[in-house]
Amino acid sequence: MDGHDGPASRAEGVVPRWAAHLAGQGNVEVGQALPPHSPDCAGCGPDNPAGLHIRAVRTASGVEAVHSFVAAQVGAPGIAHGGAVALAFDDLFGFSLYTVGSLAVTRSLAIEYHAPFRLHRPYTFRAHVAKREGRRLLLHADAWDDAGQKVGSAEATFVTVGPGHFTAGTQKNGRSQDQ
Numbered sequence: 001m002d003g004h005d006g007p008a009s010r011a012e013g014v015v016p017r018w019a020a021h022l023a024g025q026g027n028v029e030v031g032q033a034l035p036p037h038s039p040d041c042a043g044c045g046p047d048n049p050a051g052l053h054i055r056a057v058r059t060a061s062g063v064e065a066v067h068s069f070v071a072a073q074v075g076a077p078g079i080a081h082g083g084a085v086a087l088a089f090d091d092l093f094g095f096s097l098y099t100v101g102s103l104a105v106t107r108s109l110a111i112e113y114h115a116p117f118r119l120h121r122p123y124t125f126r127a128h129v130a131k132r133e134g135r136r137l138l139l140h141a142d143a144w145d146d147a148g149q150k151v152g153s154a155e156a157t158f159v160t161v162g163p164g165h166f167t168a169g170t171q172k173n174g175r176s177q178d179q
């Protein structure tokens with residue numbers, strides 16, 4: 001790593017390199033597994049014991065992940081919590097950025113829950129960037145169960161930011177200074 005141990009120094013030392021990596025990763029090859037947003041990302045970080053550990057690949061039209069929710073993400077008995085499902089969609093939208101090579105963050109996120117996401121069942125999530133309007137990326141995603149039924153959909157607006165958005169000490173009132 002970079003000789004630092006604590007979470008703050010990890011954020012300062014790791015995230016900018018990762019962000020720069022993402023910004024240079026447009027047009028990754030179809031079938032390629034995509035690197036996590038950060039080691040501790042709640043959606044995809046391998047080092048986060050409470051995370052979803054989502055693994056996404058590039059597809060011809062966007063990105064895809066097959067994910068099963070577990071007991072730690074339960075809401076009603078046997079059913080994944082809606083917030084955990086939203087996390088999965090949001091994280092997959094984050095992976096969609098690899099297809100356009102832009103750094104961006106979630107500004108709005110809307111989820112349609114068509115049917116319950118049951119624990120321990122594999123769900124296929126697919127997301128893509130539908131449109132770009134200036135700094136706004138409009139994204140769409142769907143999720144299907146293993147019987148082919150669509151169980152959820154999501155729309156999001158991401159807004160592009162510079163790498164400094166992720167660096168502690170460069171933000172004022174929660175807004176990036178280098179856009």
Ligand SMILES: CCCCCCCC(=O)SCCNC(=O)CCNC(=O)[C@H](O)C(C)(C)COP(=O)(O)OP(=O)(O)OC[C@H]1O[C@@H](n2cnc3c(N)ncnc32)[C@H](O)[C@@H]1OP(=O)(O)O
Binds near residue numbers: 103106135
């Ligand atoms: C890099 C990969 C990370 C992936 C991790 C998974 C995704 C995440 O969890 S990201 C974390 C959650 N999100 C955040 O923390 C973001 C917090 N919000 C912010 O920091 C700021 O609001 C930020 C940077 C998004 C935008 O702020 P700011 O730079 O001041 O932009 P602002 O002027 O308000 O809006 C920018 C543009 O978006 C437009 N816009 C803003 N909100 C919306 C919206 N809800 N719908 C449509 N357009 C919008 C504005 O009209 C503006 O358009 P234009 O440039 O054409 O005038």
